[in-house]
Amino acid sequence: MTRVTCYGGVNEIGGNKVLVEDGDARIWLDMGQSFGFGSEYFGEFLDFRSRFGLRDYFALNLLPRLPGLYSAEWLEGARFDYEPARFSAVFISHIHFDHTNHLKFLDPKIPVHMGEGTKIMLESWEETGRFNLEEHDYRTFRTGRRIRVDGVEVTPVHVDHSAPAAYGFLLNTEAGTIAYTGDLRQHGPHAEMTREFIEAAAREKPVALITEGTRVAPKDPRQSSSEADVRDKSIDTAGRSKGKLVIATFYPRDVDRMRTFLEVAKAVERKYVLQSKAAHLLLSLRRDARISVPDVLRDHDILVYDRRFDKQPSWESDLFRQLGDRVVTSDDVNRHQSDYLLQLDFWTLNELIDIQPAPGTTFIHSKSEPIEEDDEVERILRNWVRFCKLRRYQYHASGHMSEAEVGDMVRTIAPKVVIPVHTEHPERFTRFSPRVIQPVRETPIPLT
Ligand SMILES: [Zn+2]
Structure with missing residues (x-):
């Protein structure tokens, strides 16, 4: 049984947290924080009571109550028992905080894979600023390397985005290949990297494409300049x-x-x-x-x-x-x-x-x-x-593909199903593919 569950990035731009389960493997694609996370309840000087760990986050349904995901420290006082890690790995597509920031809550025993450039940037940011994702079992990769995790082979393929060392992923599961775009653009200085990802994904004839759609919208406020x-x-x-x-x-x-x-x-x-x-x-x-x-x-x-x-x-x-x-x-x-x-x-x-x-x-x-x-x-x-x-x-060039480019990508990759994330308009993807599954937060999508 292979299934995909979105815990973030659903009907919103950013905050991606996608769980792929296949046999023994339970693999996270990104561990981001939504923009405006918690701002319905907190602001000015009203804040989470961090002395109780994740208690407020759980009570307000801002984080999923998943056993074996969070660190013992963050569960102290949270009224949620610590259990040993139950997840195989996290794969980080790129350094932006809407893809990485909730790593800080994670059990440090869960391996975290990221590009070598991402790790270097993370170290620089932790040294020079207040940005801190805490200690993890970090493992770095380069494009094209195959990483085996509990029976699933994960291949990172570079893409062009507004941060260096950005990747999409191809996961070989029992149900077939699942392709995940991360965030990507085609009008940037490294457009060939995005093209290589699209070609690699298309060759796999994927069972599912989990794709970003930041600019897939009736009105696109972002400029198309390069x-x-x-x-x-x-x-x-x-x-x-x-x-x-x-x-x-x-x-x-x-x-x-x-x-x-x-x-x-x-x-x-x-x-x-x-x-x-x-x-x-x-x-x-x-x-x-x-x-x-x-x-x-x-x-x-x-x-x-x-x-x-x-x-x-x-x-x-x-x-x-x-x-x-x-x-x-x-x-x-x-x-x-x-x-x-x-x-x-x-x-x-x-x-x-x-x-x-x-x-x-x-x-x-x-x-x-x-x-x-x-x-x-x-x-x-x-x-x-x-x-x-x-x-x-x-004067600005966006880090994301235009709606037309996303449409071309979906048609080229031609997956069995499309799962739109990192978009406010998943319904518009039916223009590009007859088989779109609009994810519902915390609801598994079976692929077999
Ligand atoms: Zn993003």
Whole structure:
């Protein structure tokens, strides 16, 4: 008996938690946290009572009560008995938190498989920030490697997404092959990787395709532009920003975008000023020879911004020591505004107080446009833009396939059934395949 049960990613974008059961194997595909997780009950200073472990999570039906999944620590006080691990493994498609964040609750005895690049990024993030998934039995893979787990062979195949080291998976089960897309796009700089996944999946003639559908919607607010479009438009805008600072904001794990803005800086003969966490991430990723990243140590067009913490963490002092005179402060940026392209993310907007950008300074917002009206981050960002009299531009390439591309992929792979996850519109998949099963949370879908 082979079956698929979705515990997250159902009628929502993100939060994927898909359990595949086949014979003795019980394999999780991703262990993500939904966007806005718990926000129906918590916010402001009202929070989960973590002193009782997972008690509040279970009581509010925010996490499934599955024996043998959670760690003994998180079950302490949760009114749910610890049992030894009953799951074979977790396979992580990529590092984004809507695919990884609930790993922190898991029994550390359950092996967690992820790409080598994902592991490197995770280590960098745990060292430089508050992101922490706790200890696990991590095992890393590369594309094409076959991993045998309790009788099921799992093959990760690389895909292109807005985080490096992103993968889809092919699982050989008794019922046939199950293909899982993770998150993927076809208009990015590594489109060939996504094509290779689609070809590999199609060859397997899968019994089921579990696919993302972020942009499968009656109205798609995400733009269809490519990474090259973002670069070209930004070069044009930065080129017209003579005498003024250029500021860019993008997702902190989007290495492609980091490289794009380095290209922009070089094209308009500016120095590229990165935040220290971004520089640390790039430096860490040099350990993975297959991911090409800007060389923070050797490329003299890259500078790193010092926020002047009174207690400087050791990773940052190590980084600054290696960079020598390529560390700049708000004073340097303030005095030489026309020489720099500065990366400034949401959490560093307060640096604008000392940078004092000249009115009319270019601010390139290179992330998704806010989708909800009451977006708190957007409200605050708008006020900073207004306060500093910045000129805002919106240039972004999405990490996800368009609806038409998802349709082509489904038709090419031609699975027996399609199970849409990571989408608000699973009903629209009937356009691409006559055999769509819309998952219901925590309800098994039998495949034999
Ligand atoms: Zn996602």
